[in-house]
Amino acid sequence: MVRLLNVYTISSFISLAGLLYGFDIASISGIVTTKQYIEYYGNPVGIRQGGIISAVAAGSLAGALSSSFLGDRLSRKVSTQLGAVLWCIGASLQSASTSIAMLVIGRIFAGFCIGITSVLVPIYQSEIAPRKIRGRIVTLQHFALAWGIVIMYFIQYGCSFLDSQAVFRLPWAIQAVPGIFLFMGLFWLPLSPRWLASKNRWDEVLQVLAFLRTPDCDSNDPLVLAEYKEIEEQAREHGEEWNTYREVFGKKLRKRLFIAMAVQGWSQLGGVGVLLYGVILPLKSAGVSNARLAASICYIIFVVATIPTILWTDHWGRRSSLLVGALSAALWSFMIGGLFMRFGEPNPVPDQQYTWIIVDKPIASRCIQASVYLLSATFAMSWGPIEWMYPPEIIPLHVRCTAVSLSTSTNWVIILALLLAVLPLWLRIHWGVFFMFGFLNLGAFIYVWLAVPETKQRTLEEMDEIFEHGEQLWRSFTGAGARYSNRLDLLAKDFEQGKISIHPRRPRRNNDIERTANSSTSQTLFDGTSG
Template sequence: MARLLNVYTISVFVSLAGLLYGFEISSMSGILDTEQYKNYYGNPLGIRQGGITGAMGAGATVSALSSSLLGDWLSRRVTIQVGTVLWCIGAALQSSSTGVAMLCIGRVIAGLCIGLTSAMVPIYQSEIAPRKIRGRVVAMQHFALSCGILMQYLIQYGCSFLDSQAVFRIPWAIQAIPAIVLFIGLFWLPRSPRWLATKDRWDEALKVLAFLRSPDGDINDPIVLAEFKEIEEQIRIECEDNSSSYRELFGKKMRKRLFLAMSIQMFSQVIGINMLLYFVVYVFASAGITNQRLATCIFYIIFIISTIPTILWTDQWGRRSSLLIGSLCLALSMYVIGGLFARFGEPNPIPNQPYTWIIGENRVASRFIQVSLYLASSAHAMTWGPIEWMYPPEISPVRIRCKAVALSTATNWIVNLGYSLAVLPLLREIQWRLFIIFGSSNIAAFIFVWLRVPETKQRTLEEMDEVFEHGKPLWRSFLGTPYAGRLDLLAKEFQERNHRGIQVDVSDEP
């Protein structure tokens, strides 16, 4: 009988932080076109609305940069708890805001939570997961994010029938509930065994690893001893290097991995899906879709459903091939959307609208745009969405993992902030050409992945040096370097020792 608390249930629970991230993404989409919101906040358009939306990204950028200090000092688990407290404060300020300034302050504080949790949760999940299911475990973060987007949107849709300020105040207040649950529940979850090892708390690290890997928590289980030995050797090698962790981070050996992690996060933003997640209701309206709320709801449902195959099979598909296929599908979708708007669109005759280009009475073009938007949602959810969170923590050594992920996550939020500020003005000024830019960004992402991104599936976190130093051009090793089986060999040797009755000491070389 499976234990209630295991790697899967722990990962699902800590993914409540992803739910908060999803709430943030759709926190504006369901209320942007309500009269109550427009009247109370002065009908913000263009850069003003972009500033409100992007305020959370500003807070997330700051906290993502500081997450490495907190994550290494307080532990991954406690840092996530700090984030939940900040989220509750931000939700309270947003739901009680008396103007745009107070609303932005609340979103900045809530953004501090998102920056911390979006960096720490993938690290925590990566460090507790076995190599064979690490992708599946981290993908749960993206699934929770997808669920959060839809849940918040449905709450906003239900409140849109109210004839008061509750239209936007109730959805923003409800956001605090999962944060409270996550804060309390984290007290019962184990700390990361790799973080414990970096603090020389080896006995605790071994016990946690045994709890996570062995059904009965046996510290003499060969699999437990083998992985513990790998962690021990990796930390010993890192400690023998007298350079500081910051010098190592920007050193010749690691700066390529840092650049890679930051690039993956950057491309995940510029390929255009976040613009749709935030403002797809405007795109549907511009395309002439009459029931934009229903169309947006379907868009988010597809986003959730499409994440499920990734959870089930990403450790078989691999990261590299998924990113390549995702880039091509997204490029096709964006080019089709831009092309249809260019061919069948016309200037919007109604002034003071977020969009200045519309599809008139051409139902066929409208439906093709709608289908293309759904394809983009599905393609991103199966590829770039989950993998952008898997890749940075798994390619970074434990000594610099928090710092590398902090910089990559900050890159995500810096670009996110820039897009939040720029997308709505661009949608008004260059109309359909914005989608051509997104399509071209996907082609650039495809080329980058083909030339620079190695495959990491099925490898332990301690084996990433082999992945990056095998010497072959990445474009000639599409499926990545084969798994060397070192962890399995170590486990077999420990098992043979146990059978011979030899006392196992994990501090000795096997």
């Protein structure tokens, strides 16, 4: 009999935070082109429109930066609850807004929630997941985001047939519903075992690991004890230096921090994240009939394309997915830009949200539509989910919150800049925007090839050895780094054979550790004061 609360159901539920982000993308994407929105807010275009859309990114940046302190002090779970409260406040302000200023404030509140949860939910999922399915577990966050886009887009699509302000007020109000469910349901979820370890609550660490790893909560299971031991060893190694900026920017960790920031940054520089906010605009520019319905198909493809990543990302690996994704995204970006350049012409109608159009060229229009779909699918299968799973994987526990908040802040800085810049650029350089994104995707491919190591099938505690074994990072899974992929299994075997044992009590972070000589994997015997 499958237990109701397990790693899959826990991770799926907390992924409602991703649903919130998807709701925001789809609601603003569909609403900005409605007649009621344009008339009520005075036809915002260019910088004004970019400011409204990017307000969420500004709030997300603030939320991501604050998540370091909140996630460490309040826990990943409680901080996510706080984010859900802020989300409901933001949804209320947006739905009741009477001016652009009030709308922007509401979107900043919503963004603050997205910033907090975009850091802490992947961390929480990474810290509760077994190493062999960690990619699958963290990808559920992206899957929920994709579903949020689809659900809200069809809500907004249905509301678009109304002849009142409910066209935009009703979708923004509905956004509060999953926020309420997320806040209430989190009371029943366990705390992260790694966060408990950071607070020296070692009895609870063992209890939560047993709950997450075994159907009968067996705290004597060898794999549970082996994982407990790895967590303790890393905690003891770093002493009292927890989540400090001195450690994050120190010589030992700054390379990992930069890689985490770069993966998040290149993901957004590829342009697909911004495209999702306004996919209807290039479709309308291309002369696609019923662009609103065509945009909904794009979002459905985005959901479907995420499913193979959930099932096989732990087999494909992170590195190969990023490489193939970057090359494919570059191809589709160049295709869209080239078709617009060859078959497009200036828009003769002034004061429109697009100044370059394709008229009476159905084959070119369909090719652009297909390329947009393929670009969306490529992102959903590669950079979209991996940008969230990769930073928590490579950052050690004692600085995880701080470092991941910095890497995710990079994500939001770039989104903010792009949302402010892309709409004005779309009005001025038209198809050149897609060529720009194509070359940026090529840059992402080169960076991943030279600098990004593989992390699949390894525990979070093994990352230190991956980054410190001395070989080039890009050979990490085929070279010496592969030696460490079965370390946890060897440690579990030692427990099973009775070569080592632990006392589930709080170990001191000094040298009062008994050592045994009969362990082939590790010689530490825990013995500390109760806590």
